[in-house]
Amino acid sequence: MVEKSSITHKSSKFDLDDLNWTNMIPECPVYHPSEQEFEHPLVYLQKIAPEASKYGICKIVSPISASNPAEFVLMKEKKDFKFETIVQPLRLSKWNEKDIITFSKRGRKFTYQEFEAIANKAFSNRFCSSEDLSSLDIEKAFWHEMIHGEKGTVEYGVNIEGSVFSCDPDDKLGTSKFNLKNLARLPQSPLRLVDRGIPGITDPMLYIGMLFSMFAWHVEDHYLYSINYHHSGGSKTWYGVPSSAASQFEKTVLNHVYCKKILAEHGENGAFQFLAQKTTMFPPNVLLQHDVPVYKAVQKPGEFVITFPNSYHAGFSHGFNCGEAVNFAIGDWFPFGAAASKRYAHLKILPIIPYEELVCKEAMLIYNSSKDRSYKSKLEVMASYCAIEQSFWHLMQYYKTSLSRLNNSRKSSSSSNTSIGSVTCSLCHRDCYVAYLLCKKCYSHPICLFHDVVPKTCLCGGKYTVFKTNDMSELEDAAKSFEQNDNRHEEKSARRTVNSARAVSSKLKTRLTDNVKHNVEKNQKKTKNRRRNNASPSVMSAKRPRTLYNLRKHESKLIIEAPAISSRFEI
Numbered sequence: 001m002v003e004k005s006s007i008t009h010k011s012s013k014f015d016l017d018d019l020n021w022t023n024m025i026p027e028c029p030v031y032h033p034s035e036q037e038f039e040h041p042l043v044y045l046q047k048i049a050p051e052a053s054k055y056g057i058c059k060i061v062s063p064i065s066a067s068n069p070a071e072f073v074l075m076k077e078k079k080d081f082k083f084e085t086i087v088q089p090l091r092l093s094k095w096n097e098k099d100i101i102t103f104s105k106r107g108r109k110f111t112y113q114e115f116e117a118i119a120n121k122a123f124s125n126r127f128c129s130s131e132d133l134s135s136l137d138i139e140k141a142f143w144h145e146m147i148h149g150e151k152g153t154v155e156y157g158v159n160i161e162g163s164v165f166s167c168d169p170d171d172k173l174g175t176s177k178f179n180l181k182n183l184a185r186l187p188q189s190p191l192r193l194v195d196r197g198i199p200g201i202t203d204p205m206l207y208i209g210m211l212f213s214m215f216a217w218h219v220e221d222h223y224l225y226s227i228n229y230h231h232s233g234g235s236k237t238w239y240g241v242p243s244s245a246a247s248q249f250e251k252t253v254l255n256h257v258y259c260k261k262i263l264a265e266h267g268e269n270g271a272f273q274f275l276a277q278k279t280t281m282f283p284p285n286v287l288l289q290h291d292v293p294v295y296k297a298v299q300k301p302g303e304f305v306i307t308f309p310n311s312y313h314a315g316f317s318h319g320f321n322c323g324e325a326v327n328f329a330i331g332d333w334f335p336f337g338a339a340a341s342k343r344y345a346h347l348k349i350l351p352i353i354p355y356e357e358l359v360c361k362e363a364m365l366i367y368n369s370s371k372d373r374s375y376k377s378k379l380e381v382m383a384s385y386c387a388i389e390q391s392f393w394h395l396m397q398y399y400k401t402s403l404s405r406l407n408n409s410r411k412s413s414s415s416s417n418t419s420i421g422s423v424t425c426s427l428c429h430r431d432c433y434v435a436y437l438l439c440k441k442c443y444s445h446p447i448c449l450f451h452d453v454v455p456k457t458c459l460c461g462g463k464y465t466v467f468k469t470n471d472m473s474e475l476e477d478a479a480k481s482f483e484q485n486d487n488r489h490e491e492k493s494a495r496r497t498v499n500s501a502r503a504v505s506s507k508l509k510t511r512l513t514d515n516v517k518h519n520v521e522k523n524q525k526k527t528k529n530r531r532r533n534n535a536s537p538s539v540m541s542a543k544r545p546r547t548l549y550n551l552r553k554h555e556s557k558l559i560i561e562a563p564a565i566s567s568r569f570e571i
């Protein structure tokens with residue numbers, strides 16, 4: 001290994017001149033759903049998830065194709081379509097300096113045809129077009145260029161709001177449920193409960209690339225799933241790391257990619273925060289060298305690539321192409337959503353979707369439909385329900401403990417009911433749906449119940465009151481009922497061989513328990529630090545409560561309103 005003090009140039013770090021490692025990255029699994037399976041995307045994805053998630057990414061080959069290709073849709077259905085590109089430098093960072101490669105430099109505005117022309121020209125300038133290049137040749141050429149490049153650039157149309165799935169009622173793919181415009185609103189999609197469209201998260205975005213246009217290592221917002229469809233053009237190479245190796249991945253970035261000093265200021269979250277800027281591209285051989293599992297996909301037109309929750313991924317294009325992507329969730333995302341929510345709160349990152357409200361609403365739907373005979377009839381639905389029930393139960397346990405602790409420590413504190421939905425904690429930005437503290441004098445500075453120590457009085461001198469959601473008693477009933485169900489399942493499973501859905505559920509339970517423990521420890525540490533620092537400065541800048549989630553994926557913006565209080569009672 002190269003000593004840190006001797007690092008003078010990026011290429012000395014990874015011994016990149018030898019590109020034979022490109023042959024050593026195994027392929028991710030490829031699925032070929034039947035037309036019948038293709039009719040229920042989220043059920044199908046839930047079915048393959050336990051196996052496919054072990055690879056971080058997987059490929060799904062569409063059994064049907066679009067009758068109207070992307071170019072046709074753009075010409076006929078979006079006549080004035082133009083998009084802006086970003087300019088991407090074709091070089092690696094200088095790892096021993098805080099050298100953040102700017103991927104956000106604005107490019108030019110193009111029509112689809114204009115961009116196609118410059119993309120094809122860039123390709124033929126580099127490769128003789130008659131050459132028969134394999135995807136491995138292009139992969140080697142990409143990393144060779146990244147290692148030795150200094151001034152080369154490519155342009156990439158990213159995060160373009162819109163879709164090129166056809167609206168034509170005769171287009172088979174356009175009318176299918178795998179049309180990414182419809183995915184978020186399907187009955188099994190938790191994101192259907194987000195009451196407005198969020199581009200990139202609930203509504204798809206377009207990606208129009210050229211040879212070597214790339215996407216840097218990242219995980220999805222809120223650890224969501226992503227689904228990417230390749231409409232047309234050159235292939236895309238993807239690299240994916242399973243979520244089970246996410247912290248190993250972050251440690252490797254922290255210890256072996258950037259100089260540790262650069263990332264150390266945020267402790268173990270340093271790499272996560274740095275990577276969240278989506279500017280870190282490094283070759284996957286550094287992962288191979290440190291035993292971080294990494295898999296590869298070469299995505300061609302007509303193929304979907306799925307990225308799993310908290311799975312780091314990166315990649316690049318082999319030529320002019322058009323892809324479309326959106327986030328999605330299924331039941332087994334909830335434990336990841338909970339972990340993301342905790343991490344966001346720890347790092348004071350504004351949430352984009354209200355996790356707590358989603359888990360409560362999904363749990364209530366399961367609870368209310370539990371008398372239905374078809375309830376939990378299918379294994380894949382059962383796995384999904386179990387994940388939601390477990391995540392919800394843990395959340396409610398946390399609230400139960402926090403509320404009783406608060407009750408004991410503040411004998412005179414009062415409580416009110418509220419129906420305003422989610423608010424944002426003024427200390428950690430966590431979204432609170434079940435309960436939170438709020439000053440009754442100024443109705444400002446809500447504080448979540450996840451802090452061990454909170455100020456007794458508001459900055460205005462008013463007293464903090466516990467506000468609980470109106471459906472608190474129903475939520476408590478649901479949590480109790482899930483606990484009883486769970487106990488019954490445990491008894492049965494002790495007698496019987498554990499079926500696959502049950503295995504999924506218990507795995508999730510372990511993960512959740514670990515997460516909760518981890519969070520408690522973290523909160524204790526955080527509280528100690530805060531005590532040392534006296535008070536959190538964020539209280540000063542806190543705004544009035546009532547958060548509406550009206551956000552674009554890349555620009556978090558909060559809409560704040562005064563709370564409506566429906567009833568009051570003293571405790």
Ligand SMILES: [Zn+2]
Pocket residue numbers: 345425426427428429430447448449450451
């Ligand atoms: Zn908080």
Ligand SMILES: [Zn+2]
Pocket residue numbers: 439440441442443444458459460461462
């Ligand atoms: Zn106040």
